[in-house]
Amino acid sequence: MINEQIRDKEVRLIGPDGAQLGIMSAREAMFKAQEAGLDLVKIAPQARPPVCKIIDYGKYRYELARKEKEAKKKQRTIEIKEVRLSPNIDTNDLNTKVNAARKFLSKGDRVKVTLRFRGREMAHMASSRHVLDDFARLLADVATVEKAPKVEGRSMTMFLTEKR
Numbered sequence: 301m302i303n304e305q306i307r308d309k310e311v312r313l314i315g316p317d318g319a320q321l322g323i324m325s326a327r328e329a330m331f332k333a334q335e336a337g338l339d340l341v342k343i344a345p346q347a348r349p350p351v352c353k354i355i356d357y358g359k360y361r362y363e364l365a366r367k368e369k370e371a372k373k374k375q376r377t378i379e380i381k382e383v384r385l386s387p388n389i390d391t392n393d394l395n396t397k398v399n400a401a402r403k404f405l406s407k408g409d410r411v412k413v414t415l416r417f418r419g420r421e422m423a424h425m426a427s428s429r430h431v432l433d434d435f436a437r438l439l440a441d442v443a444t445v446e447k448a449p450k451v452e453g454r455s456m457t458m459f460l461t462e463k464r
Contacts, residue, residue: 301342302357303330306350311342314353323349380459382412385435387421387428394431398438405443405462415449415456425451432458 306326313321313329316336326340333340333354341360344351381404383397401411413435417425432449439460447459 302339306342308350310349311352312349316354379409380412381409384414385431386416411460413458417454
């Protein structure tokens with residue numbers, strides 16, 4: 301809230317230089333803001349009494365937008381990359397997939413390892429779990445198992461994350 305929108309009886313006023321000017325009526329605070337040629341902005345409405353500051357409102361909004369943009373720049377979204385395997389995968393193919401997963405983990409992404417079963421492979425789901433265990437063992441130096449292997453329909457999935 302700014303200027304005339306502030307309807308409180310009394311407010312704690314902070315001057316344009318950041319100095320505490322004390323508790324006064326909102327009308328008096330508005331008058332002081334007009335004298336300075338600036339706006340009266342309610343900064344902490346939940347405080348008792350509410351805290352208002354004499355500042356240039358346009359500049360204040362610009363600063364808030366800039367801080368928000370900086371905060372957004374610093375945050376990083378973690379993506380989930382998927383590596384698909386089959387139960388009868390050869391060791392060299394497995395090593396290739398491990399290297400791909402290692403690259404994803406080094407970039408800070410989570411890796412979803414999916415072991416897909418087709419046709420008759422469905423009958424040997426339990427005996428194929430060793431493929432995921434080997435995959436996790438090969439990446440044990442850089443990754444930890446976030447979610448253990450779990451059967452979901454025609455596939456078995458496991459999640460890996462980078463070690464902290």
